[in-house]
Amino acid sequence: xxxxxxxxxxxxxxILKQHVYGKxxxxxxxxxxxxxxxxVIETINRIHxxxxxxxxxxxxxxxxHMTQLYEDARKTIRAFIGAGKISEIIFTxxxxxxxxxxxxxxxxxxxxxxxxxxxxxxxHHSNIVPWQLACERRGARLKVIPIxxxxxxxMDAYRNLLGDKTRIVAVTHVSNTLGTINxxxxxxxxxxxxxxxVLVDGAQAIxxxxxxxxxxxxxxxxxxxxxxxxxTGIGILYGKEQWLERLPxxxxxxxxxxxxxFEKTTFNELPFKFEAGTSNYIGAIGMAEAVAYISxxxxxxxxxxxxxxxxxxxxxxxxxxxxxQYGTAPDKTAIFSFVLNNVHPxxxxxxxxxxGIAVRTGTHCTMPLMNRFRIEGTVRASxxxxxxxxxxxxxxxxxxxxxxxxx
Amino acid sequence: xxxxxxxxxxIEEFAGLGEWMERYNYLIDLGKDLPAIxxxxxxxxxxxxxxxxxxxxxxxxxGDRIVFTADSDAIxxxxxxxxxxxxxxxxTPAEILAANLDFIDKIGLKEHLSPTRSNxxxxxIRQIRYYAMAYKAKMKN
Numbered sequence: 001x002x003x004x005x006x007x008x009x010x011x012x013x014x015i016l017k018q019h020v021y022g023k024x025x026x027x028x029x030x031x032x033x034x035x036x037x038x039x040v041i042e043t044i045n046r047i048h049x050x051x052x053x054x055x056x057x058x059x060x061x062x063x064x065h066m067t068q069l070y071e072d073a074r075k076t077i078r079a080f081i082g083a084g085k086i087s088e089i090i091f092t093x094x095x096x097x098x099x100x101x102x103x104x105x106x107x108x109x110x111x112x113x114x115x116x117x118x119x120x121x122x123x124h125h126s127n128i129v130p131w132q133l134a135c136e137r138r139g140a141r142l143k144v145i146p147i148x149x150x151x152x153x154x155m156d157a158y159r160n161l162l163g164d165k166t167r168i169v170a171v172t173h174v175s176n177t178l179g180t181i182n183x184x185x186x187x188x189x190x191x192x193x194x195x196x197x198v199l200v201d202g203a204q205a206i207x208x209x210x211x212x213x214x215x216x217x218x219x220x221x222x223x224x225x226x227x228x229x230x231x232t233g234i235g236i237l238y239g240k241e242q243w244l245e246r247l248p249x250x251x252x253x254x255x256x257x258x259x260x261x262f263e264k265t266t267f268n269e270l271p272f273k274f275e276a277g278t279s280n281y282i283g284a285i286g287m288a289e290a291v292a293y294i295s296x297x298x299x300x301x302x303x304x305x306x307x308x309x310x311x312x313x314x315x316x317x318x319x320x321x322x323x324x325q326y327g328t329a330p331d332k333t334a335i336f337s338f339v340l341n342n343v344h345p346x347x348x349x350x351x352x353x354x355x356g357i358a359v360r361t362g363t364h365c366t367m368p369l370m371n372r373f374r375i376e377g378t379v380r381a382s383x384x385x386x387x388x389x390x391x392x393x394x395x396x397x398x399x400x401x402x403x404x405x406x407x
Numbered sequence: 408x409x410x411x412x413x414x415x416x417x418i419e420e421f422a423g424l425g426e427w428m429e430r431y432n433y434l435i436d437l438g439k440d441l442p443a444i445x446x447x448x449x450x451x452x453x454x455x456x457x458x459x460x461x462x463x464x465x466x467x468x469x470g471d472r473i474v475f476t477a478d479s480d481a482i483x484x485x486x487x488x489x490x491x492x493x494x495x496x497x498x499t500p501a502e503i504l505a506a507n508l509d510f511i512d513k514i515g516l517k518e519h520l521s522p523t524r525s526n527x528x529x530x531x532i533r534q535i536r537y538y539a540m541a542y543k544a545k546m547k548n
Contacts (some may be wrong), residue, residue, distance in 0.1 A: 021427070344481035346460040346526065351483075354427050362459040376480070377459065405432060406482060 004305040006407040009297065011387050012037040014291060023356030026391045031176050031204060031335055031382030032360055034229045036290070038150035038245060043289040044231060047282050050090040055281045056255055069196065069401070070281040071252060073288035074271070080291045081221065082212030083238055087270040090244070091284050094235035095203040096126040099170070099220035101237055102199055105247035106168060107134030115140040116165045118196075121147045121372050127201045130172055138168070147372065151178040153329040158187065162194055169198045173221075174207035177364040177380065178327025179310075179335030181205070188218050191240065205216075207384065208306055208333045219243050225287035234283030243400075244270050246350055250278040269297070302385045309383050310334035313392045320399060322407060326373055334383035340399065343406045345379045352379075355398040408485050412500055413494050414421035416462040430515065434486030444478035455530045460517035462483040462527035464536040473542055478518065484526045487511075487519055488511060489530065494537050500543035 010016050013035045020023045027035060045387055047069075053062035055070045074089045083089060092098045111117070117131045121144055128142075135142050143161055145207045152173075162169070169191045174181050188198045197219035202211060206223040213221060220243065225234035239247075249256055253276035258266040267273045294302060313336060315325055322341035340348055349361035362377045363370045370377060381395060424430050443449075448465040456461040460481035467474050475496045479485035485536075494510065495503055511520045520528055 344460060344484075346481040348484050351431065354431070376461075400430075405428070405435060 002301075004301060004308075004385075006305070006386065006388055009317035010388075012039070012293075013386055014038055014041070016386060020356035020358070021354055023354075025073075026357040026385060026387075026394050028387065028391070029360050030384040030387075031227075031364075031380060032209075033226045033232070034207060034384060035314075035386070036229055036231070037293050039293050040290045044282055047285060052282070053164040054278055059276050064224045064283075066281060069285050070279065071215065073281075073284040076291055077236055080173045080295060081236075081238060082214055084214055085241055088238055088241050088244065090237040090239065090271045090274045090277050092235045092237050092274075093233055093280065094223075094224040094226070095201060095222045096130075096224075098235055098237035099127055099199070099201065100130045100184060101250040102220050102247075103130035103134040103170075104199075105250050106243075107131075107138050107140070109247055110167050111135070111138035111140040113139030114165060114168045116143045116163065117159055118143045118145060118166050118169045118171075119139070120145040120153055120171050120180060120181065122151065122366065122369050123170070123172055124201065124203070125367070126177050126203075127172060128197075128368065130280045141165075144368075147170070147369075147375070150178045150329050151175065151332075152329045153180075153182055153187070155183070155186075159190060160193060162196060164267065166194070166196050169196055170201070171198065172200075172201040172203075173211075174208065174333050174335075175327065175366075175369075176204045176335070176382075177328070177337050177366045177369055177378070179204075179332035179337075179382075180327055180329040181209075181331045181333060183262070184218065185216055188216060192217065204335070208252075209295070209303050211237055225279075225283060225290065228287070228290055230287035230290035231283045234280045234287050236287075241270060244274070249273050249276065253277040255263075255279070256300050295361075297385070305385050306334050306383065309387060309389065309392065312389055313381070313395075314384065316392065316396050320396065322403065323399070326375070326378055334387075336381045336383075337378040338381075339375060339378055340402060341407055343402060347375045347406060348399070348402050349381045351402045352395070355394065355401070357395055357398050359395075408497055408524055410494055410506040414508070414513075417490060417494070417510050418513045419491060426548065427515075431483060434483050434516075436486070438479070438482040438484075438486035438488040441477070441485055441492070444476050448476065455527045457532055460526045462531050464488075464489055464531055464534055466535070466542070468545075469497075469544050470534060471499050472547065473500060473503065475538075477531070479527070481526070484528065487526075488518065488531060491532060491535070500539040500546065503539035507530065519548075 028377035053066045055067040055389045078086050078089050145158045184200050191198045200218045202221050202223040207228040219240050221238040226232040256276040259270050324339050326337040345361040358382045444463050449463050453463045463478045465476045475492045477488040479494050
């Protein structure tokens with residue numbers, strides 16, 4: 001196997017040279033947001049300096065050119081996720097905005113009193129609360145798929161929960177807290193046997209593994225630009241055309257209309273029906289640049305390297321005395337949630353911070369999952385392809401100091 | 408001892424400490440030494456919502472002075488809470504409201520009192536002032 005050129009790749013990310021409290025930064029908070037390669041930074045910078053003009057409305061050359069770049073970005077995303085049609089790629093503000101759009105529009109159209117929305121115990125709040133709100137508006141009920149102690153979906157329970165009243169399943173591809181990779185393809189197949197559509201939250205999957213919408217056969221797939229090495233404030237809602245056609249617009253405004261009179265407005269065709277207002281077109285182009293960058297490295301190469309990091313870190317963490325891990329599924333990404341014996345995660349995080357090691361502590365926007373494990377929170381280290389084995393060693397040294405100071 | 412004098416005392420204690428690890432170890436010791444709050448006050452009514460580490464705070468009026476007790480589930484936060492309690496406890500509401508709290512900055516722990524830190528300490532100091540305002544109003548009546 002070819003050696004993954006991690007040192008060269010690190011050169012592409014200027015921020016990784018930063019020092020924190022005089023120590024070289026170890027950035028293990030990639031689940032929260034990823035850093036940006038210089039290509040993405042330069043693209044955004046260059047457009048602002050040389051090319052900025054509002055898209056989709058002007059007669060001038062700059063605007064036409066900008067529109068072209070924006071629509072090219074859509075094509076890049078379509079190819080990256082293997083979607084069937086360009087009209088199925090909607091630019092949104094991020095994964096949360098995408099889920100809210102579906103929960104609202106789908107809820108208004110298809111949820112009736114007594115209907116059920118099925119989610120899992122390990123969902124991020126962003127894939128819980130929009131459905132809760134939709135259920136409250138429509139008199140529907142939220143049902144929750146239980147998980148095992150290892151942090152995997154209980155598939156038998158899932159099969160039993162799929163019922164005549166289930167209108168939609170909303171499940172995460174990869175758990176942001178546990179790293180579990182859910183068997184979404186099988187879950188989609190089971191739901192489709194009953195003609196139930198499935199939304200997949202891909203916010204923690206898209207940057208780690210190749211996805212293909214046609215192969216997955218999901219009805220909706222969402223993710224955020226800033227978690228896939230792109231800018232903040234941009235994301236994707238993929239939806240099968242047959243669903244997007246049937247859903248009403250979520251927001252009204254410019255660009256999404258066909259014709260407006262005070263009596264009646266007719267809407268623009270897909271994908272513009274769901275892109276009200278001036279789009280974050282520079283964000284979209286920045287995200288496409290990020291996606292092009294990781295595509296050149298290769299998702300398979302990234303996946304293999306990250307799997308190596310995962311196994312190395314998992315081995316060391318498992319052997320660390322007094323450390324409890326949450327999320328021990330065999331099929332998982334390099335996300336590690338753990339608690340040291342009798343040490344509050346916040347204390348662990350504060351001491352690691354002094355070593356220049358950026359982790360996240362707390363509930364990770366998954367409070368119901370914390371309740372499932374009867375814990376208040378965890379320390380989460382989330383790794384990606386620019387991290388190194390040496391950085392994992394530094395985490396372990398940091399944890400040893402935490403133990404010496406506190407345990 | 409005045410609030411100002413107590414702060415000065417803490418600043419001098421920290422002046423003898425080295426880099427962050429010694430400071431943190433000192434805070435950890437302070438946290439361990441601070442007696443756990445009366446379980447009656449380790450409840451949601453007394454909880455200061457700090458997102459990640461939880462801080463409980465109680466205030467009782469004894470004569471014309473407020474006595475504070477506090478606790479936290481995170482030990483470094485508890486050490487910081489112990490310092491804040493030590494500064495404010497056993498003072499009158501007027502003294503508390505007039506106090507200028509600058510010792511945290513001077514002992515090199517400023518980052519722990521930034522509003523973006525979700526440790527509950529900024530909210531704890533705000534709550535101490537609310538207690539002082541409330542008791543001040545009560546004493547006038």
